[in-house]
Amino acid sequence: MKKLKKMSKSDRLFLFIVYTTVALISVMILYPLWFVIIASISDPNLVATGEVLLLPKGITFEGFKYIFRDPRIWSGYYNTIRYTVVGTMLALFITIPAGYALSRTDMKGRGIIMKLLIVTKYFSGGLIPTYLVVDALGLVNTPYVLMILGSFSVFNLILCRTYFLNTMPVELQEAAEIDGCGIFQYFMKIVIPLSKSIIAIMVLYYAVGHWNSFFNGLVYVTDSDLYPLQLILRDILITGQSVDPSTVDPESLELMKQIARTIQYGVIIVSSLPVLVLYPFVQKHFVKGVMIGSVKG
């Protein structure tokens, strides 16, 4: 307070603008998320008439009941979980060892390999040629394509490499070598245990990527049994097919129309739940990832 009094007029005005702007932007982002939560458990009629604004009213879990009865949600959830788990493990297997190898100065040809990687960031074959390759590999309409695609990113590789470059002292590696420790052993016994934070970052980046991935499912999978959650969500949220017509009797169909919106709010929550629940705890790792990336510039 004393400090505030000492401040000049322009400083006080400046801080006022700073605090209000930041607060305003935060509210603009937080409120929609909060509204989804309260609307999903409120009486649909009260939501429609604009009476639910800050707190839930006429609490009901009807929407969620329908959501959990919808087989599409279950199959989408199951698919997305297996794509995410297998895909993330594959991504670690590809990215971490490669990032380490490319961080070592005694690896010949690493300059060329880095250049080949950078090229892919700025030039690609495009959608159709990529589709034909995936097709030729026999991967179209298989679960494998959604596990494999998205399991490597040049950006993440560079992040790993930068991390290893900055944190793995050459002296340690030399000392291990003198003791007769081979590269593989050194990597498994020393590098990996010292790299928990970059591994955590990679797990998060790839897992969120797989979880939210929509495009690959849209392009490479036509069998609805293989649909990831995001494709099901598109049907419910965008195309407005809140109800799976094949599984519901006409009477409840009428009821479902009334609570279609409630179902949409509920689906947003159900699908984003894993990410939203973990988010506050892992947020600092995500941020750290960006920081590592920015060191390189």
Place this chain on the structure above:
Amino acid sequence: MANIKKEKGNGKLLRHLKRTWVLYLFILPMIIYIVLFNYLPMYGIQLAFKDYRPTDGIWGSAWVGLEHFKTFFESYQFKDLLWNTLSLSFYSLIAGFPMPIIFALFLNYITKKRFKKTAQMITYAPHFISTVVYCGMILIFLSSDGIINQLLMILGIDPVGFLSNPENFRHIYVWSGVLQGIGWGSIMYISVLTSVGPELHEAATVDGASRFQRLIYIDIPSIMPTMVIMLIMRAGEIMDLGFEKAFLLQNSINLEYSEIISTYVYKIGIQGGQFSYSAAIGLFNNVINLLLLVVVNKIAKRVSDVSLW
């Protein structure tokens, strides 16, 4: 003599490989991945100059030269597609680029720790929401009976037909993107700002500089190189506009504004099966992208001495 020398050279390489072969094994999965999904498709680009028939394969199909490009340039959609792609992209860039910077500069002057942490926690969150969910929220909130119109009504403002007016597509697309990216995009700038030594700020304060003056004369110059790099990278993505969001927000009403090159390629290629024609359009898109990147990089190099290469 020469023979011995040669043997020595080979022996050196052999010794090197014997010691480091594991490293090459380490990059093998990555090499397989990028060859399959990045470089093999580049080989498939020749499709754009051929008349692809599945029975003949990529290699066996007949060459047609630039015919597909000509067809595209002469088609009635060409102008609209290019205009929609470019205008949406530049609009996103102009609105979306400065926002995270301003946000970072502001956050940097917030001394109340709890306030700052909460604001960061909230503003980073939309980055993790999937595009499908985000677009779903946009459509639900902006609908005629959505929460935005309900709030407007409380304020005594007549409801707005956000979605029924196709011209609004651009604004909805761009500003929802700004809100989604403002927090996440600011992290890099914040990290640079915090690395500015406090001495500079202290000295300026002693000299009687106000906070605003410190922002202008200390903070902005300190993030300038990062800004330039980010701008160059964004330039390389001008034509690489998010397919997902445009596709998901697209409907029969706003198609005139929302059809961009990538959604068009998807429709005629994957859905319509015109592989060669859509590959040509995709290639056109990529080449423009690359050109923009090179040009902006060159300009940046001349103007500010910062560049990607």
